[in-house]
Amino acid sequence: MTETTVAPERTETEAPQRGYIGVNVPRKEDKRLVQGEGLFVDDVKRHGMAYVHFVRSPYAHARIASVDVSKAEALDGVYGTLTGDEVAELTDPFFQIAPPPGGHVKDYALAVGRVRHVGEPVVAVAARTRELARDAADLVEVEYEPLDPIVDPERAADPDAPQLHDDVPSNTIWNGHFDYGDYDGALAAADKVIRIKRLHFDRFSSTPLETSGAVVEYNRGTGQWTLHCNNQFPGFAIIMMAPALRTGMDKLRFVSQDVGGGFGNKICTHPQLVALCLLSRKLKRACQWTEWRTEQHMANSHGNERVFLDVEVPVTDDGLMLGFKARMIDDCGAYTRYEPLGCIIWAQVTPGAYRWRNVRVEFTQVCTNKSPCGPNRGYSRMQHLWFTERVMDVVADELKLDRVAVRKKNYIRADEMPYETPNGCIYDSGDYALCLDKALELVDYESIEERRREAESRGKLLGVGIGSTLDSGTNNFGQATLVNPELQYSVNNEVASVKLDIFGEIVVTLGTTPQGQGHETTAAQIVADILGVTPDDVNVRPGHDSYWNSHAGFSGTYASQFAVTGLGAVKGATEMLADQIRTLAGAVLGGVPPEQIELAEGFARIKGNPEAALPFMACGAIVNANNAVLPLELRDITLNCRYVYVPPHQLPDKERKYGNLTLTYATQIHACVVEVDEETGSYEIVDYGAVDDCGVRINPQIVEGQVHGATAQALGAATHETFAYDEQGNLLTPNFYDYHVPHALDMPPLKTGYIESPSPFTPLGAKGMGEGGGAGLSAVCSALQDALRPVGRPIVYDSCNPYWRVWEMLRDPAKTRENVEVETR
Amino acid sequence: METAPVDSAFVSVQVNGESYEREVDARRLLVHFIRDDLDLTGTHVGCDTGNCGACTILLDGEAVKSCMLLAIQADGAEITTVEGLTHDGELTALQQAFSDRHALQCGYCTPGMLISATYLLEHNEAPTEAEIRKAIQGNICRCTGYVNIVEAIQAAASGEVKRD
Numbered sequence: 001m002t003e004t005t006v007a008p009e010r011t012e013t014e015a016p017q018r019g020y021i022g023v024n025v026p027r028k029e030d031k032r033l034v035q036g037e038g039l040f041v042d043d044v045k046r047h048g049m050a051y052v053h054f055v056r057s058p059y060a061h062a063r064i065a066s067v068d069v070s071k072a073e074a075l076d077g078v079y080g081t082l083t084g085d086e087v088a089e090l091t092d093p094f095f096q097i098a099p100p101p102g103g104h105v106k107d108y109a110l111a112v113g114r115v116r117h118v119g120e121p122v123v124a125v126a127a128r129t130r131e132l133a134r135d136a137a138d139l140v141e142v143e144y145e146p147l148d149p150i151v152d153p154e155r156a157a158d159p160d161a162p163q164l165h166d167d168v169p170s171n172t173i174w175n176g177h178f179d180y181g182d183y184d185g186a187l188a189a190a191d192k193v194i195r196i197k198r199l200h201f202d203r204f205s206s207t208p209l210e211t212s213g214a215v216v217e218y219n220r221g222t223g224q225w226t227l228h229c230n231n232q233f234p235g236f237a238i239i240m241m242a243p244a245l246r247t248g249m250d251k252l253r254f255v256s257q258d259v260g261g262g263f264g265n266k267i268c269t270h271p272q273l274v275a276l277c278l279l280s281r282k283l284k285r286a287c288q289w290t291e292w293r294t295e296q297h298m299a300n301s302h303g304n305e306r307v308f309l310d311v312e313v314p315v316t317d318d319g320l321m322l323g324f325k326a327r328m329i330d331d332c333g334a335y336t337r338y339e340p341l342g343c344i345i346w347a348q349v350t351p352g353a354y355r356w357r358n359v360r361v362e363f364t365q366v367c368t369n370k371s372p373c374g375p376n377r378g379y380s381r382m383q384h385l386w387f388t389e390r391v392m393d394v395v396a397d398e399l400k401l402d403r404v405a406v407r408k409k410n411y412i413r414a415d416e417m418p419y420e421t422p423n424g425c426i427y428d429s430g431d432y433a434l435c436l437d438k439a440l441e442l443v444d445y446e447s448i449e450e451r452r453r454e455a456e457s458r459g460k461l462l463g464v465g466i467g468s469t470l471d472s473g474t475n476n477f478g479q480a481t482l483v484n485p486e487l488q489y490s491v492n493n494e495v496a497s498v499k500l501d502i503f504g505e506i507v508v509t510l511g512t513t514p515q516g517q518g519h520e521t522t523a524a525q526i527v528a529d530i531l532g533v534t535p536d537d538v539n540v541r542p543g544h545d546s547y548w549n550s551h552a553g554f555s556g557t558y559a560s561q562f563a564v565t566g567l568g569a570v571k572g573a574t575e576m577l578a579d580q581i582r583t584l585a586g587a588v589l590g591g592v593p594p595e596q597i598e599l600a601e602g603f604a605r606i607k608g609n610p611e612a613a614l615p616f617m618a619c620g621a622i623v624n625a626n627n628a629v630l631p632l633e634l635r636d637i638t639l640n641c642r643y644v645y646v647p648p649h650q651l652p653d654k655e656r657k658y659g660n661l662t663l664t665y666a667t668q669i670h671a672c673v674v675e676v677d678e679e680t681g682s683y684e685i686v687d688y689g690a691v692d693d694c695g696v697r698i699n700p701q702i703v704e705g706q707v708h709g710a711t712a713q714a715l716g717a718a719t720h721e722t723f724a725y726d727e728q729g730n731l732l733t734p735n736f737y738d739y740h741v742p743h744a745l746d747m748p749p750l751k752t753g754y755i756e757s758p759s760p761f762t763p764l765g766a767k768g769m770g771e772g773g774g775a776g777l778s779a780v781c782s783a784l785q786d787a788l789r790p791v792g793r794p795i796v797y798d799s800c801n802p803y804w805r806v807w808e809m810l811r812d813p814a815k816t817r818e819n820v821e822v823e824t825r
Numbered sequence: 826m827e828t829a830p831v832d833s834a835f836v837s838v839q840v841n842g843e844s845y846e847r848e849v850d851a852r853r854l855l856v857h858f859i860r861d862d863l864d865l866t867g868t869h870v871g872c873d874t875g876n877c878g879a880c881t882i883l884l885d886g887e888a889v890k891s892c893m894l895l896a897i898q899a900d901g902a903e904i905t906t907v908e909g910l911t912h913d914g915e916l917t918a919l920q921q922a923f924s925d926r927h928a929l930q931c932g933y934c935t936p937g938m939l940i941s942a943t944y945l946l947e948h949n950e951a952p953t954e955a956e957i958r959k960a961i962q963g964n965i966c967r968c969t970g971y972v973n974i975v976e977a978i979q980a981a982a983s984g985e986v987k988r989d
Contacts, residue, residue: 036908131853
């Protein structure tokens, strides 16, 4: 096992001069958004359109005995319905990423014959108004024969557990063995072995404020659908939908402008979109659907719940951890839509921030009668990184090691970058120890003991915690072949087009579907630097349209990559355009070689002779209107340049599950101080520091906004947010009353810091970022465990710790300690 | 004497200075009336339960959640939605501060947030941070963690606003 991954070629330093890079250019998006002039999906209206409401299952698991839509259809104002039987006839089941047995899952736009989670769509009803559609839905009569549900992932594979899907025995979607380094050797070499029986990562989601939705129109003449929607990964949705609908990819036109938050939760909307396609064709009218909040909680993507069992950590006397062994059970809910990709995506960050060389993981994904899971900000890495940080604290605390010192001992060091992990991933750059120092400084770590005493005098337990996130970005989709060797996916791509129009207007189209990340602005910054104009001179088309010719197979906005893939494409296309302008201007200005032409202030001019200049408007006119001026030999100049950025990835080794899975690794290290009330278990975050390192920051204000937002989501997930189900599979937190997300008064004072470790592998030295919140989850757990130390040293096992869980730990710390054991060799 | 229930009613409102008169379903929510019937789509819907505040408007000068009222309850009222904040195309100090301080990302909560903040500053020219947080307590934002929103409102109150 000495073979190493080939590190990507280092990028030549031909990045544009840092004119607008690193500047807080005001966002182009803001003007329309602060005036209520954005265009979100529910704002789209069509003449005579139908409002659609889904009849959803009240049962977690049941056979559908009969469906009767006659009373609903008879209601005045109802345009029609769509049933599971129709869907089964008119479509094929969605393509499954998993090989068998998971690949046997049959997933349709509506339930066919059986429902598998509360909230699963069974019938779609279309009517003249939103209210009528709901009335009609109430008139649909569905007879169910309830079946026993399976809710607990740890029991899903039991022999007596109810089976969800035919031909998926033991409810086991996927199982894989990951073995890196020499785990047995590490165990033999250890002075101490720490064993943790169970850690548990809760189910939650980012719950974007705008729910999912679409207006779907069918063009009967061409057999083509236009989907005005807020799906955030049209590339994936089209690949899923076209075969199911038995149509060509180009028959599905995806259009979006403003999207009200996505966080991954708007990737897997393809089942509802297929139902709307069928309805719009059947009813010969545009069909509109906006998910209700309760529906989003019941049936949209949840983040994966994960259990870590039989964890074993070999440690040497000086506090060096040699690796870990664990069994991991991931719960993907009722259907596999993006899954089982989560079974490999954690491996992008196998050792977390640590120099752990020996790793053995038995990873199993099971299905249960709960809402299907899908990507959620920090997808699959968040769960795993939380695990690494929990391991770090449990080991440090049990061996009475200093938590900061032991982290620094185990951190991958800045001088080891680029660092190859035991499974062949290349961490591109970073300085974790420096980030930690800065985070600790932000919360005034030096004064902690003093503050602890002061809090104690007020009857409070004060604790400090640390968390980290490696925000891996720019996926190598070849990692999909590690869960299914038959898949024909690899590497990644994104597109941008940049053109100079007839009046000299610079127009940029992106392949991405931004949901607040400010792509129009950062793209304009890059274009402005290359063309020698200002961002105000650059018109970036808002949103996405798959008909714009700026759409590739992986187009979308997800997985922390725009600063690399999106802006890499923008840079490539703009450089092509700049070359064409220089060539054209050189010819027109009397046969001057292109390298003698510079672009500045909206002119192509001869260097050293600014009087000899051609305005961009003239360039645009020559190519687009005044063609006689265009020399014959320059007819291939279009001033309309399309560039596909493809990151330098290779296919990973399927046998060994080995290779570079992402191009960049942004870092976040957080430090958190909590005060716990010993009587009640309620607690407050009283100090918080977040340090980010995403390489070159194109627009620091936007980066910082992402840090704030990701942190807020993490703090919500750490303290309140959980999709809790009862034993019958009923969701107990189906709206913002029961599912408490942070409000303004809940947020602690946030302090932020940064360093910049440019990526050596990317076009601009930037790294994708935005998913760094996981550090906050770890930091809160870490701080709670520290705070509770004086009262029996309980151990924090769950990712979500509302006050009652803290109260339980306070009341019975010994119980939490039963799950941990230290063996001294 | 029995009265037959009515299922629709005539509603007359002033929205952003314009008069509208519509026959409307008695059960129609005010927010759907504003969005679907009047086509003023700046006011948003983010939940079913009155928690999120994306639909906040000024109704006769009071900040209210328009999903918690029926359209017919607004009969005779004067309403301001986010579209009515600017005058002659000039952004208000709050709108400008939201952009300057990067107090919005996806922009979905922004209309409700701006209305709540407008209401606050109309009644309290120099709010403390705690007062600002309390004033926007009924508005959920999932993108920003509220950090820059609070700063923007402080900046607008103190007149520290950049303009183009």
